[in-house]
Amino acid sequence: MITKDADMVETTAPPAPAAPPAMSGPAPRRRKRAWDEPPRWQIYVPLGLYLLFTLIPFYWMLLFAIRPAGSTSLLPWPVTFEHFEKVWTERSFGVFFQNSLLVGVASMLMTTVVALAGGYALARFDFRIKRGFMLALLCSQFIPGALMLVPLFQIFANLRMINSLGSVIIAETVFQLPLSMILISGFIRNVPYSLEEAAWVDGCSRFRGFCAIVLPMLRPGLIAVGSFAFVHSWNHFLFALMFLSNQEKQTIPVGLATLMSADSVDLGALAAGGVVAAVPVVIVFAFIQKWLVTGFSAGAVKG
Amino acid sequence: MAQAAAVAKRPPGVPGPSRVPRRRRTGATPRRLPYLLIAPAALLMLGFIAYPVLSVFYYSLQHYNPTKPWRNGFAGFENFVKAFTEDPQFWSTLGFSLQWVAVEVTLQLLLGLGLALIVNQTFVGRALSRAMVFSPWAVSGVLTSTIWLLIYNSQTGITRYLADVGIGSYGTSWLSDTSTVFPAVVTAELWRGVPFFAILILADLQSVSKDLYEAAEVDGASRIRQFFHITLPHLKDAIILSTLLRAVWEFNNVDLLYTLTGGGPAGETTTLPLRIASIAVDSHDFGYASALTSIAFVILLFCSMVYLRLSKFGGDDK
Numbered sequence: 001m002i003t004k005d006a007d008m009v010e011t012t013a014p015p016a017p018a019a020p021p022a023m024s025g026p027a028p029r030r031r032k033r034a035w036d037e038p039p040r041w042q043i044y045v046p047l048g049l050y051l052l053f054t055l056i057p058f059y060w061m062l063l064f065a066i067r068p069a070g071s072t073s074l075l076p077w078p079v080t081f082e083h084f085e086k087v088w089t090e091r092s093f094g095v096f097f098q099n100s101l102l103v104g105v106a107s108m109l110m111t112t113v114v115a116l117a118g119g120y121a122l123a124r125f126d127f128r129i130k131r132g133f134m135l136a137l138l139c140s141q142f143i144p145g146a147l148m149l150v151p152l153f154q155i156f157a158n159l160r161m162i163n164s165l166g167s168v169i170i171a172e173t174v175f176q177l178p179l180s181m182i183l184i185s186g187f188i189r190n191v192p193y194s195l196e197e198a199a200w201v202d203g204c205s206r207f208r209g210f211c212a213i214v215l216p217m218l219r220p221g222l223i224a225v226g227s228f229a230f231v232h233s234w235n236h237f238l239f240a241l242m243f244l245s246n247q248e249k250q251t252i253p254v255g256l257a258t259l260m261s262a263d264s265v266d267l268g269a270l271a272a273g274g275v276v277a278a279v280p281v282v283i284v285f286a287f288i289q290k291w292l293v294t295g296f297s298a299g300a301v302k303g
Numbered sequence: 304m305a306q307a308a309a310v311a312k313r314p315p316g317v318p319g320p321s322r323v324p325r326r327r328r329t330g331a332t333p334r335r336l337p338y339l340l341i342a343p344a345a346l347l348m349l350g351f352i353a354y355p356v357l358s359v360f361y362y363s364l365q366h367y368n369p370t371k372p373w374r375n376g377f378a379g380f381e382n383f384v385k386a387f388t389e390d391p392q393f394w395s396t397l398g399f400s401l402q403w404v405a406v407e408v409t410l411q412l413l414l415g416l417g418l419a420l421i422v423n424q425t426f427v428g429r430a431l432s433r434a435m436v437f438s439p440w441a442v443s444g445v446l447t448s449t450i451w452l453l454i455y456n457s458q459t460g461i462t463r464y465l466a467d468v469g470i471g472s473y474g475t476s477w478l479s480d481t482s483t484v485f486p487a488v489v490t491a492e493l494w495r496g497v498p499f500f501a502i503l504i505l506a507d508l509q510s511v512s513k514d515l516y517e518a519a520e521v522d523g524a525s526r527i528r529q530f531f532h533i534t535l536p537h538l539k540d541a542i543i544l545s546t547l548l549r550a551v552w553e554f555n556n557v558d559l560l561y562t563l564t565g566g567g568p569a570g571e572t573t574t575l576p577l578r579i580a581s582i583a584v585d586s587h588d589f590g591y592a593s594a595l596t597s598i599a600f601v602i603l604l605f606c607s608m609v610y611l612r613l614s615k616f617g618g619d620d621k
Contacts, residue, residue: 038526043426047436050418054436057450057494064453072459114343121340133341140352142551142603150362150583150592151355174351177344206336235443237558238580253445257562260452267453274449278442285441289434 061278064271083272087259091269093276095248096255101280103165103251104234107172111180111229112222114173119184120210124193137178149242156243167243168251172233180225187221188214220291227288231281252277359600362593370587382594392570392578393595397602400554400574407492407553408546414493415500416542420534422501423508433505440498444558451491451563452478478564481571488572492559500545507541508534543614550610551603575599 067073068080087093122130152171153162161167191214199209237253244250250258256277259270366378386393422433439447454461457476466473477483515533524532557576560566566573566581573581575595583592 038424040426043421043424046417047421047432050414050421050436051432053494054439057454058438060454061450064459072463074464114347117340118344121337125337125340127334127337130337133345136348140348141548142607143352143356143600148352148355148359149580150589150596151358152351153583154358155351155355170347170351174347177347181344231441235441235446237443237445237562242584253443253558256445256449260448260562261565265452265456267456267459270449271453274446274453277446277449281441281443282438285438286434289437290430 058278061271061274064267065275067268069268083268084276086266087269087272087276091255091259091273092247093252093255093273096250096252097276099165099249100234100251100253103168103172103240104230104280106165106169107176107233108226108230110169110173111176112226115177115180115184115225116218116222118177118181119188120214122181122185123188124196134182137182140178149238152239153242162243163246163249165244165249168239169233171239171243172229172236176229176232180229183225184218184221187218191217224288224291227284227291231284234281356600359593359596362590363597365590365593367590367593368586368588378590382591383598385591386594386598392573393575395570396573396575396578399572400576403489403556403572403574404550404553406489407496408550410489410493411496411500411549412542412546414497416504416538418497418501419504419508420530423505437498437502439495440502442495444495444556445562447491447495448559448562451487451494455487479568481568484564484568484571488560488563491563492553492556495559496549496553499549503541503545504538507538511537539614543611547607547610551607554599554603 063074063076065083066076066079066081068078068082121127122134156162156167156171159167161170195213196206196209199213200206204212235253237257240251240254241257244254252273256270256273259265259273363382364378364380366374366376366381368374418436422429422436442450455476455478457463457474457479460476462471462475462477463473465471466475477487511534516529519529519533554574555576556574557580560572560574560577561580564572566577576599579592579595579599582588582595
């Protein structure tokens with residue numbers, strides 16, 4: 001990705017800044033380039049300012065996490081890992097990390113599988129309740145998870161699932177499903193139907209044809225949808241707060257909130273906890289970053 | 304039915320594969336198949352979305368409080384009357400919710416649009432800049448609170464370093480002062496929210512036809528005119544959809560405010576959903592919380608309809 005961009009830049013960017021003033025005047029072609037692209041400073045100055053706004057908070061957290069307690073230095077030196085040790089064992093972030101990972105991976109798998117089945121039906125069949133179902137999917141986007149806490153709590157209490165990670169996994173999955181299904185059915189529509197038909201002609205069943213033809217082509221889309229689901233469940237706070245009261249069942253966001261609500265906040269431990277919370281999503285994000293833009297521009301969002 | 308869809312999708316004039324396998328397939332894929340495929344999703348959504356929504360409406364008409372079971376029973380519209388007439392906090396939290404949504408969505412849209420236009424240009428280091436400016440998108444509301452609490456804390460936060468160079472005084476916290484708390488939480492949420500708009504708008508920008516710009520340039524249109532006459536109309540639907548989704552999400556945003564300010568100081572930053580959550584958690588008055596939830600539903604639905612109607616969403620191509 002980076003090398004490709006750098007190549008593109010090579011061919012277009014240099015003329016504007018590199019044109020030496022001593023030259024008798026830029027060639028007409030160059031003048032056209034300078035006209036249709038804004039001057040470099042109009043890109044770099046606002047971009048630089050925005051990068052500062054984005055990155056300083058991250059730096060700030062890292063700084064608090066690795067400098068010794070009581071230090072006010074703005075440079076992270078000397079480096080210490082005492083905050084990490086403390087938060088991982090004393091504040092049981094080690095346990096929270098496992099729980100969050102379990103919730104994230106389980107709801108990612110459930111969301112992807114269920115949405116794949118539903119998305120295939122929506123993309124490839126015409127059936128009586130299809131329009132109504134699509135409408136329900138869209139409408140569900142307006143239903144606030146936060147306002148459903150009370151009835152969901154009662155449901156899970158009746159199912160005797162309060163204080164089990166299962167309740168959180170189900171709740172996360174359900175609220176991921178509509179958008180994931182809409183996205184996946186968009187991706188499936190982009191796979192030509194004739195390819196599947198060709199597989200049937202060759203004697204494949206519908207299921208085998210799907211596995212052999214459609215599934216490999218869906219890989220980028222499934223990676224994007226699965227990663228959304230993982231990041232979302234990893235980050236989500238309210239369901240875990242409401243449904244899990246045992247400390248050894250809690251997830252990282254709840255652990256962070258507990259650290260923040262203490263009477264005197266241990267800033268070093270809080271920052272270290274924040275870094276622990278950030279690492280998995282940053283890795284996933286770096287992994288899917290380039291799919292984000294292309295995935296959305298595939299027209300999936302517009303339906 | 305499946306067969307009908309298959310036939311419809313084939314371009315006219317192209318002979319289909321021989322009829323035999325197709326007929327066999329229709330036999331092998333009964334009309335029940337699509338229903339079987341959507342069944343898991345439909346059941347989950349019925350059980351954990353539709354049923355809770357209905358039960359919210361049901362409980363809004365009940366006195367229901369597990370800690371005061373002797374009062375439980377049919378309430379009629381008493382919960383709603385209480386909200387509109389007896390509960391001063393209802394109106395103040397509703398007002399703050401609207402202020403919060405309006406300010407957040409407007410600023411996020413403007414900054415996100417600007418950011419998308421910048422990273423859509425060709426320049427050295429574009430891929431890396433994109434990855435970095437988009438990265439807060441992946442961060443949770445609670446983690447955002449964590450980071451900004453570290454920045455705003457009164458001892459070692461930003462105010463300390465500002466005081467070092469003579470701005471403000473030591474020991475101040477922007478989060479506990481009623482005059483600074485709003486800009487402080489707005490900034491924190493902007494940090495996380497702008498990348499959402501930037502990503503969606505950037506995705507849509509990539510589908511603008513280059514020919515349009517070239518034609519406009521031949522006609523001598525300036526870049527500003529090109530923006531208003533080509534780019535902005537093209538982005539219209541994406542902007543409408545993303546502002547609407549974002550407005551709903553910001554209205555329902557509880558994570559950040561709950562952990563960063565807890566609704567304080569002095570209830571200054573309590574939104575309606577935050578108040579509902581605290582009623583449900585602290586006083587267990589589920590009946591009243593359900594009534595407030597129903598009101599929030601109706602407000603969201605009504606505003607969404609009006610917004611889609613006024614903005615003539617998708618009106619150009621239908």
